[in-house]
Structure formats: C-alpha cells, structure tokens
Amino acid sequence: MTAAAHTHQPVKQSRFMRRALPYILSLPALLMCIGILIPFFTAVYYSLLRYRMNLPAMKGFIWFDNYLNFFTDPKFWNTVYISLVYAALTVGLELALGLGIALLLQRPSRFNNVVSILLLLPLMTAPALAALMWKLMTHPDFGILSYLLTLVGITDFKWASDPKTALLTVLLVDMWVYTPFIMILLLAGLRSLPKAPFEAAALDGVPRSFVFFRITLPMLMPYIITATLFRLLDSIQQFDIIYAMTQGGPGDKLLVFQVQAYLDFFQSTNVGRSAALMIILWAITYALSNVFIKQWLKLRERAHGAA
Amino acid sequence: MDHTSTFEKALRGVLITLVLIFFLFPILWIFLMSFQTNETILRIPPSLVFTPIFDNYWALVTGELRTAAGSLQLDFMKNLWNSVLLSVCSVALSLLFGVPAAYAFARFKFRLGEDIAFTLLSFRFAPPLLVLLPLSLYFKSLGLTNTYVGLIWVYQLICLPLILWIVRGYFEDISPDIEYAYRISGNSWWKTFLKISLPLARPGIAAAGLLAFIFAWNNFVFALILASADKQPVTVGALAFVTASGIQYGQIAAAIILSITPTLLLALYAQRYLVEGLSMGAVKG
Numbered sequence: 001m002t003a004a005a006h007t008h009q010p011v012k013q014s015r016f017m018r019r020a021l022p023y024i025l026s027l028p029a030l031l032m033c034i035g036i037l038i039p040f041f042t043a044v045y046y047s048l049l050r051y052r053m054n055l056p057a058m059k060g061f062i063w064f065d066n067y068l069n070f071f072t073d074p075k076f077w078n079t080v081y082i083s084l085v086y087a088a089l090t091v092g093l094e095l096a097l098g099l100g101i102a103l104l105l106q107r108p109s110r111f112n113n114v115v116s117i118l119l120l121l122p123l124m125t126a127p128a129l130a131a132l133m134w135k136l137m138t139h140p141d142f143g144i145l146s147y148l149l150t151l152v153g154i155t156d157f158k159w160a161s162d163p164k165t166a167l168l169t170v171l172l173v174d175m176w177v178y179t180p181f182i183m184i185l186l187l188a189g190l191r192s193l194p195k196a197p198f199e200a201a202a203l204d205g206v207p208r209s210f211v212f213f214r215i216t217l218p219m220l221m222p223y224i225i226t227a228t229l230f231r232l233l234d235s236i237q238q239f240d241i242i243y244a245m246t247q248g249g250p251g252d253k254l255l256v257f258q259v260q261a262y263l264d265f266f267q268s269t270n271v272g273r274s275a276a277l278m279i280i281l282w283a284i285t286y287a288l289s290n291v292f293i294k295q296w297l298k299l300r301e302r303a304h305g306a307a
Numbered sequence: 308m309d310h311t312s313t314f315e316k317a318l319r320g321v322l323i324t325l326v327l328i329f330f331l332f333p334i335l336w337i338f339l340m341s342f343q344t345n346e347t348i349l350r351i352p353p354s355l356v357f358t359p360i361f362d363n364y365w366a367l368v369t370g371e372l373r374t375a376a377g378s379l380q381l382d383f384m385k386n387l388w389n390s391v392l393l394s395v396c397s398v399a400l401s402l403l404f405g406v407p408a409a410y411a412f413a414r415f416k417f418r419l420g421e422d423i424a425f426t427l428l429s430f431r432f433a434p435p436l437l438v439l440l441p442l443s444l445y446f447k448s449l450g451l452t453n454t455y456v457g458l459i460w461v462y463q464l465i466c467l468p469l470i471l472w473i474v475r476g477y478f479e480d481i482s483p484d485i486e487y488a489y490r491i492s493g494n495s496w497w498k499t500f501l502k503i504s505l506p507l508a509r510p511g512i513a514a515a516g517l518l519a520f521i522f523a524w525n526n527f528v529f530a531l532i533l534a535s536a537d538k539q540p541v542t543v544g545a546l547a548f549v550t551a552s553g554i555q556y557g558q559i560a561a562a563i564i565l566s567i568t569p570t571l572l573l574a575l576y577a578q579r580y581l582v583e584g585l586s587m588g589a590v591k592g
C-alpha cells in the first residue's frame with residue numbers, strides 16, 4: 001500500500017481499527033479450525049505410548065518404541081509397500097490416461113466441451129459410493145463385468161475377493177473417479193497455452209511428435225506437476241475406496257496406511273501403533289504438501305496475474 | 308488443424324467413444340439396475356429388456372426393505388436427510404467464517420496473515436484418521452459422539468479451507484480502486500464490504516460454496532468414525548446396505564442412485580466453476 005493511498009483514506013478510521021480489522025476478519029475462521037490441533041498433538045502423544053484399549057493396565061510412556069518396532073515389523077513394511085505401489089500406480093495411470101483424454105478433447109468444439117463436462121460425473125461421485133457401484137458390477141452372480149469376462153473365455157475371475165486381482169480392482173475404481181481430475185486440469189492447461197509456438201511449428205512443417213515432446217509437453221509441465229502432486233497427496237492417503245470395497249482385504253493385500261491405522265485402532269485396539277502409523281503418514285504428506293504448495297502458488301499467481 | 312485425415316478423425320471418434328463408455332457406463336448400469344427386480348438382475352445373459360419397476364425406490368421411501376428373509380426396517384431417508392443437514396450446515400458455517408477471512412487475506416498484508424492462511428490450508432492435506440481417531444475419544448468424553456453439532460464442526464474443517472482459498476482468489480481479482488471510489492463518497496468500510504466487495508465476488512462465493520457442498524456430501528470417513536446409524540450420511544449408510552445380508556440388489560442400486568444424484572446435478576449446474584474450484588484457483592476454467 002502506498003503513502004498516497006493513505007492520504008486519500010476516505011472515512012476516518014481509528015488507527016487501532018485499521019490495524020485490527022484484518023485480524024477481526026480472519027481470527028474467527030482460525031478459531032473455528034484451531035481446535036483440531038488438540039487431537040493432532042494427542043496423536044503425537046499417543047504414538048509415544050504403549051496404549052492398548054483392551055489392556056489399560058499396561059498403558060505407559062515408551063518414547064519411540066512404537067516407531068522402532070516398525071523397523072522389524074513385516075506388517076509395517078507391507079503397509080509402506082502397498083501404499084507406495086497404490087499411489088504410484090494410480091497417479092501414473094491416471095496421468096497417462098488423463099493426458100491422453102485432454103489431448104483428444106483439446107480443440108474447444110461444442111462436442112468436446114460436452115464430453116469433458118460428462119467426464120466430470122465420476123469425479124463428483126463419492127469415492128465410497130463409486131466403490132459400491134463397482135462392487136455391484138463385479139459381483140460373482142450378476143456383475144456385468146464378470147459376465148463380460150466369461151464372454152471372452154475368462155471364467156472364475158474374482159475381482160476384489162481374489163488376492164491376485166484385488167489391487168487391480170481398486171485401481172480401476174480409483175482411475176474411474178480421479179482420472180477426470182487430472183484430465184480437466186491438463187485440458188485447462190492445454191487451452192491456456194500461447195498459440196504462437198504451435199503456429200510457427202505448423203508453418204515450418206515440424207513433425208507432430210516433435211511438437212508434442214519439445215513444445216506441448218514442456219509448456220504443460222507446470223500443470224502436470226501440480227496435478228500429479230495434488231493426486232499423490234490424496235492417493236497415498238486413500239481410504240474410502242479401499243475400505244468400501246474390501247476393508248483392506250483379502251488378507252493383507254490392500255492394507256494401506258489409513259486402512260491399517262483404522263484396523264489397528266478399532267480391531268486390535270492398539271492405539272499407540274495406530275497413532276505412530278498416522279504420524280509417519282503425516283510426515284510423508286507434510287513433506288509432499290510443502291513441495292505441492294510452492295508449485296500450486298506459482299501456477300495460481302500465473303492464472304490470476306494473466307486475468 | 309486442416310490436415311487431419313479421415314483415418315485420424317475415425318480414430319479420434321473411436322477413442323472418445325471408449326472413454327465415454329468407461330466413465331459413463333457404471334452410472335448408467337447402476338441406474339438401470341435400480342429399476343429392476345432381483346429376477347431380472349440375476350438373468351444370464353444380462354439383458355437391457357425389462358419392465359421398469361419403481362418398487363426399489365418405494366421401499367427406500369417407506370423404509371421397509373425386502374430381503375430374502377422377509378422385510379427389514381432401514382431408514383435410508385434419514386441418511387439422505389443427514390447428508391443434506393450436515394452438508395448445508397457445514398457449508399453455511401464455512402461461508403460465514405471463511406468469506407470475511409478470505410477478504411482479509413486478499414486485501415491486507417498483515418503480520419501472521421499468510422501463516423494463518425497456510426495453517427488453514429494444511430488441514431486440507433493432513434491424513435484425516437490422524438486426528439479422527441483421537442478425536443473419537445475426545446468426542447466420547449465430551450458427549451459429542453453421534454451429535455450433529457460435533458459432526459458439523461468436523462465437516463466444516465474441510466469446507467472452510469476450500470472456501471477460503473477459492474474466494475480469496477476472487478477477491479484478489481477485484482480492483483481495490485472500486486472500493487476506494489465507493490468509500491470516498493463517505494461510506495463506511497463495513498458498508499463497502501457488503502455493497503461492493505461481496506456482490507462482486509458472488510460468482511466465486513457461489514462456486515466455492517457448491518464445491519464445498521459436494522466435498523462435504525461425498526465425505527465418508529468422518530461419519531464412519533464419529534456417527535452411528537441414525538446420524539450417518541448416505542455414503543456410510545449405503546455401505547450398510549451392502550454388508551447387511553440379503554437386501555435385494557435393485558434396492559442397493561436405487562440407494563446409490565439417490566445418493567449420487569444431488570452432487571451430479573450440482574456438478575452439471577456449476578460445471579463452469581468446477582475447474583477453477585477443484586484446482587483451488589491454480590487453473591482458470
């Protein structure tokens with residue numbers, strides 16, 4: 001704010017009010033939310049306890065034992081492995097598919113716009129409900145997808161209830177819900193790119209693969225990075241789809257971080273382990289979100305600066 | 308481009324058709340299922356030819372579900388009502404607190420301002436179960452478990468950051484000169500905010516509100532942990548349909564259709580704003 005703006009201050013406002021106003025406006029929002037820090041710090045504290053609800057007498061402070069125990073706990077490494085595989089596969093596949101669809105719909109024709117709007121529908125479906133829809137479609141008795149597989153000679157395909165295909169099934173649901181997210185971000189990105197480089201390339205008769213890899217892709221990169229980080233943050237925490245589909249089963253096949261923490265808390269009533277697991281996931285997402293927010297702010301500035 | 312060949316056009320058509328099938332077929336199929344009896348659903352091979360019945364929806368409305376073992380009381384309309392109540396209240400609350408805060412962050416550079424804004428944003432990215440599990444113990448001792456008040460408070464935790472950051476972008480796009488001009492003619496700050504700033508940002512506020520409503524409606528994990536059957540929204544309620552044994556499949560499908568229709572209609576209505584909202588202002592739609 002410049003000095004000139006101050007001298008033109010129209011209605012006299014007390015110095016105090018002028019300084020206090022931003023706080024008066026923003027503090028209620030903060031107060032509404034700040035309470036959430038209490039359970040957060042409680043979780044940190046719990047993660048340092050031996051705390052099983054079925055054995056209250058054994059409750060005690062054990063420093064970092066919950067964390068140290070993870071090192072030798074194959075269950076923990078299974079959780080890490082499944083979560084990373086899940087996040088990498090969903091985000092990788094969704095990025096490839098989303099980019100492909102965005103390129104298909106790049107030209108802003110009426111038809112393409114209608115298609116891109118229709119593709120929003122899965123994204124607006126609650127992930128838990130989407131999982132139920134796919135559960136009905138892959139039901140062994142009447143599931144349409146199971147039936148279609150028998151037509152091509154694959155009988156006895158058990159989808160989510162078979163350890164071999166459970167991951168594939170939840171991946172499909174995740175892709176169904178979230179690919180449109182990546183698609184619309186990249187589509188908006190593609191359409192906002194400056195026209196000049198593409199026109200110049202067309203005039204010079206540059207091959208289209210060259211245009212794609214040397215012009216489109218580099219210029220689109222900020223959007224790709226933002227979309228990828230956004231999805232990665234959500235995907236490493238996936239709970240709804242997996243819980244609604246299989247509750248982490250069959251066996252330990254789909255026990256990602258949040259599902260495992262949920263089961264630790266409610267089934268094994270091992271509060272300490274559950275909290276430690278969540279703190280580790282939080283550390284991962286916190287690191288990721290710092291990278292993401294930087295990227296997101298850059299893009300946001302550009303979007304609003306250009307307007 | 309003018310040099311697209313017929314082959315390329317055909318390929319493009321085929322690919323778009325495949326994409327549409329993958330993304331729309333599940334909704335269509337569940338929709339069709341919801342108008343069928345168990346007999347027509349279980350036919351092999353499945354067929355698109357059937358006489359549509361409305362019994363499944365009627366059973367949900369009356370709360371008398373037919374199962375293999377007879378009739379079962381399941382008040383799905385209550386779930387639907389809970390979803391409406393939780394989403395509407397949490398969004399209203401978030402708008403009330405979030406819009407003034409968004410204005411403050413957009414207009415003033417003040418100490419701690421960005422820190423507060425980013426703290427609120429960070430709630431959006433933390434794993435929900437991290438806080439929900441200890442919270443469930445606190446709620447129990449405070450008597451907030453399975454109350455609307457407790458649930459709405461938790462729900463607004465996801466709505467408020469979303470609204471704050473989307474609306475902030477809209478306020479930033481409004482030139483402060485318009486506000487100065489109005490204030491020079493002798494109007495108070497408060498009046499300027501109500502008469503000038505709010506109306507100008509209205510599309511942004513509406514978009515943020517709708518998007519927050521959709522997110523609240525689609526939330527699953529909060530109520531799964533903090534609510535029991537009579538306070539649960541549709542996302543958790545529908546899961547009980549699948550786990551309860553023997554409920555007719557058409558009724559499950561009808562429950563899913565009723566649960567997803569509100570958000571799908573809202574999305575179609577507000578699609579113009581969705582792109583900017585979903586990316587929290589990083590991408591202009």
